[in-house]
Amino acid sequence: MPIYHKLGQVAATRHTVFEKPGGGLHYEQLFGTIGFEGMSSLLYHLRPPTAVREVRGETDLTPKISVAKNIKARLLKGFQVPPQDDYLAARTPVLVNSDVHISLAAPRHSLTAYFYKNADADELLFIHRGTGRLRTQLGNIAFEPGDYLLVPRGIIYQIEFDSEDNRLLITESFHPIYTPKGYRNHFGQLLEHAPYSERDYKLPTDLETHDETGDFVLKIKKQGILHELVYPSHPFDVVGWDGYNYPYGMNIRNFQPITGKVHQPPPVHQQFETKAFVVCSFVPRLFDYHPKAIPAPYYHSNIDSDEMLYYVDGNFMSRNNIEQGHITLHPGGIPHGPAPGAYERSIGKTGTDEWAVMIDTFRPLQLTEAALALDDGAYYKSWLEPGQ
Numbered sequence: 001m002p003i004y005h006k007l008g009q010v011a012a013t014r015h016t017v018f019e020k021p022g023g024g025l026h027y028e029q030l031f032g033t034i035g036f037e038g039m040s041s042l043l044y045h046l047r048p049p050t051a052v053r054e055v056r057g058e059t060d061l062t063p064k065i066s067v068a069k070n071i072k073a074r075l076l077k078g079f080q081v082p083p084q085d086d087y088l089a090a091r092t093p094v095l096v097n098s099d100v101h102i103s104l105a106a107p108r109h110s111l112t113a114y115f116y117k118n119a120d121a122d123e124l125l126f127i128h129r130g131t132g133r134l135r136t137q138l139g140n141i142a143f144e145p146g147d148y149l150l151v152p153r154g155i156i157y158q159i160e161f162d163s164e165d166n167r168l169l170i171t172e173s174f175h176p177i178y179t180p181k182g183y184r185n186h187f188g189q190l191l192e193h194a195p196y197s198e199r200d201y202k203l204p205t206d207l208e209t210h211d212e213t214g215d216f217v218l219k220i221k222k223q224g225i226l227h228e229l230v231y232p233s234h235p236f237d238v239v240g241w242d243g244y245n246y247p248y249g250m251n252i253r254n255f256q257p258i259t260g261k262v263h264q265p266p267p268v269h270q271q272f273e274t275k276a277f278v279v280c281s282f283v284p285r286l287f288d289y290h291p292k293a294i295p296a297p298y299y300h301s302n303i304d305s306d307e308m309l310y311y312v313d314g315n316f317m318s319r320n321n322i323e324q325g326h327i328t329l330h331p332g333g334i335p336h337g338p339a340p341g342a343y344e345r346s347i348g349k350t351g352t353d354e355w356a357v358m359i360d361t362f363r364p365l366q367l368t369e370a371a372l373a374l375d376d377g378a379y380y381k382s383w384l385e386p387g388q
Contacts (some may be wrong), residue, residue, distance in 0.1 A: 007207040008240025041243025047233050054230040062224045063093040068369040075379035078104050079325035085110035094371035097363045099189045099276035101172040110166040114217040118155045121172035125149040132165030137236045138246045139204025146252045156235045175274040195256045202249035210234035257285035280358040286351045296346035299337030312355035318342050
């Protein structure tokens with residue numbers, strides 16, 4: 001969970017009169033989740049946020065499933081997803097279930113012609129390539145490669161890229177995304193053993209307050225349908241807000257790896273969690289210090305999880321022939337582990353320079369048509385020894 005944050009001007013006491021300098025009232029909005037029990041923020045608008053001029057149409061974004069029940073280990077060549085001009089059109093779902101949609105995107109152009117809101121899911125944007133600025137009605141966040149940008153459901157945003165060379169891994173979660181509860185005390189503060197701290201958060205700054213009228217297009221994703229609405233005033237008309245529900249970021253390079261005498265299991269790499277999946281960060285780290293340690297991960301069967309790994313950079317010590325942007329999928333139900341030779345060659349090594357994002361889901365992942373187009377078709381045979 002994030003920390004309490006405040007930008008701009010707010011009323012001295014909540015739910016009371018907050019006058020504009022020239023007369024009239026600001027309009028208070030509670031922006032919250034899970035009814036009135038989840039995290040929330042109080043926003044103060046120049047105009048009521050409820051006026052809609054027109055509802056123009058809708059587009060069905062339901063992913064097209066090719067493999068609903070999968071037992072094959074897969075390797076998807078993610079950088080083969082072609083660049084596209086439009087930010088939303090560029091989002092290509094590859095692995096999905098009822099809890100999460102995982103997409104790849106290579107948008108060439110900034111999202112500035114319209115505004116976007118995902119009313120279905122929290123979005124976790126991992127910036128593999130590209131720099132720019134996430135602009136929201138609660139402030140802006142500058143981003144760079146390695147950043148995770150957590151955009152809670154319901155946030156209205158635009159995104160600006162500094163160039164056309166952009167690569168994103170996008171996780172849409174139908175459950176709230178939190179920092180792991182094992183990292184927090186009962187007050188919500190991150191504990192000393194956590195691999196990052198509140199200092200690593202990239203909090204929104206530079207609150208934009210637009211006092212403009214006209215036709216402002218907002219595309220809202222709801223129940224898998226993208227609806228196009230026209231608002232009579234600029235969505236970024238917030239003069240101030242405070243609370244706990246807002247977008248924030250952190251960079252994978254600030255993750256402080258947890259190491260041990262022998263190989264540590266994947267939970268030590270955990271970055272975020274939901275009740276349906278976890279997100280882990282693999283970063284450069286020293287290997288185990290037991291004199292007979294085998295640094296490569298032991299073969300394991302996580303029967304209740306599908307494991308997806310997105311390779312960012314470096315040399316991933318447990319795999320062979322892996323490149324940037326590759327995705328491996330290790331389905332639950334069968335064991336997986338190091339590629340042939342990786343187990344043995346890890347012995348005596350002192351560290352690794354790997355960078356990767358892992359998502360472990362508690363329900364099986366389905367493969368979309370786009371995923372099959374990226375599949376190398378042979379990865380499930382990669383554990384065979386010569387002559388087998």
